[in-house]
Amino acid sequence: MSRLLKPTNLLRNIWLVVCLLPGILSLPLTAAEPSVKTPSTSHRWLLVVDTSRAMERRSEAVQQIASNLVVSAMNGQAQPGDTLGVWTFNEELQTGRFPLQTFTSNNIPAARRLAGFLRAQPHEGSGRLPNVMPTLMHLVQSSDFITVIILSDGSSEIVGTPFDEKINASFRSWRREQARGQMPFVTLLRASLGNVTQYAVSTPPFPLEMPPLQEALVQARNEAVRAVEPVKAQPRPTPPPLIVSGRKPSTNVTQAVPQPDPQPLKVVESTPTNSLPERPAVAAAPAPSAQTSAVAAAETQPKPVEPTPPSEQTVETSPGVTPVAARASAPQPGANAGPAPSAGRMNNAVLAGIVLTVALSGVVLILLMRGRHSRKHASLITRSLENRRQ
Incomplete structure (x- = not known):
């Protein structure tokens, strides 16, 4: 009995191998294909606010600056769909307390929510910016395009970026001026594909410096716009005109014969046969x-009419005499009817x-x-x- 089943099992195994062979052969090819990462067209924005005790006198200026940035869509560089996150720090970093916002065509409600959130934050302790940088740099490395804006008093130096020396030098140069005017420092870090490529340090009330957007981001957005644009339908080629050659069939049309002009009637005078005067x-x-x-x-x-003298002969009037006017008025047989006379x-x-x-x-x-x-x-x-x- 077992010997009879062996050929059947062999055929079944062969059938399974044949079915699984295409999948087995495709595995090396799939693993060998490199994965191409397409950069995202969205831009992440992160606002980091110092809430130490030294920033309490500058809180109103901080709220005003943050609200203006949101209402103006980051001076026009943020597009609808870009996201905005808010962190706060003093001696420690606090994240996730303010919900993630999305830029739209009307950002006034988001600006009001942000101002209310910053107004409710307590100001205590000292600002420790080096404690923020490790988490911040990790976020930068995991983002395609990100811009970080730090509002601080400049007492704590920044670390971990290619521009640490230049940024800290600006802090030292303007620290007293900003404290006297109760204004914060606005430090901007812009990264592309995990690397910080641009920076700017602004000292309000002077205007904020916003470097241009990354070239890769602008190119990616242009490609996305071209992909979304509807394809214009090409006009159909017009066929050549149909030319039919041939003669038009003739139709028997009776043409009107022009009538000749009427001729004047001839008056024929006839002499009477009798001897009447x-x-x-x-x-x-x-x-x-x-x-x-x-x-x-x-x-x-x-x-x-004068009477004639009597004579012996009787004069008879010929009955064939007809008035000339009656004969003249009769139409001649050869005359054709002319056109209708005028009035x-x-x-x-x-x-x-x-x-x-x-x-x-x-x-x-x-x-x-x-x-x-x-x-x-x-x-x-x-x-x-x-x-x-x-």
Whole structure:
């Protein structure tokens, strides 16, 4: 039974080795890769205040200086997100009594809290700055970028920095002046990547000296800003214009044929076939001179018809005789209709029509009177013949 299980155990062990082999091979490679530390963009600020008995007379100046530094965001060098810690010391160092503050766009509330905290601190003992330096230097070595501001009376010398001699010389030179004016010394230490690189000693009420920020910090902040900036979307390339070549299909459009100008009507005079006396012919004038012709026709009155002497023959009026004006007014078959006349032509045409109507009425009346006169003469002749026969 155990002999039969041995091949199965062997296959299982081989399978486990195959599964664990990629992880085993990757261990040396992972350990060999060096770790690259990216510097932080935040800046730590630490305020160290001497609360010895000698600083009691300078407490108001200390509170004012500390509040102004916070409100001004460390003279404009602190950015939102930077942190501020507060330590106090006399013979011993006290840390953690004031909560860590963060700089914002409005630092007035933080300045008020700091002033209240410093006002409540007791002033006793003597200031021992050398007791503070070991803890302070340990914090400097563990920080990427840090600025330490020490408010003291200058009676205790500083140790542990590359600038001890210069700082202590300033203390000795200005110690009496600061005591007489009840003003503290303001000592600044600026460190980058664990090393103190800058210092400054200020003597209020003269302005505080603030060295420029570390070059590495400025570069790290610029890189962070570029990384946060939104990537501008590149405009899409515009495609080339689509050009379609071809002829537009023709459409059958009936063009309007211009009509010819109307021609003036021709007046044809016809002579009557009977022997009636001549009467004034009324002719239709063309449209432009219709007003002049109408006035002339209106002024011309037909003359009275004189009776002819009786004759033996009877004169009959031909029924085919038509007034000249009626024939002239008929449109010729070859004439084309012209464009619509204007308002002036319409008025002239109406006036000419009225004159022609009056003239035609006069002609018809004359014809009727002549017909009746002829019938009367014919009856007299007939009567005379009948009287002779009788």
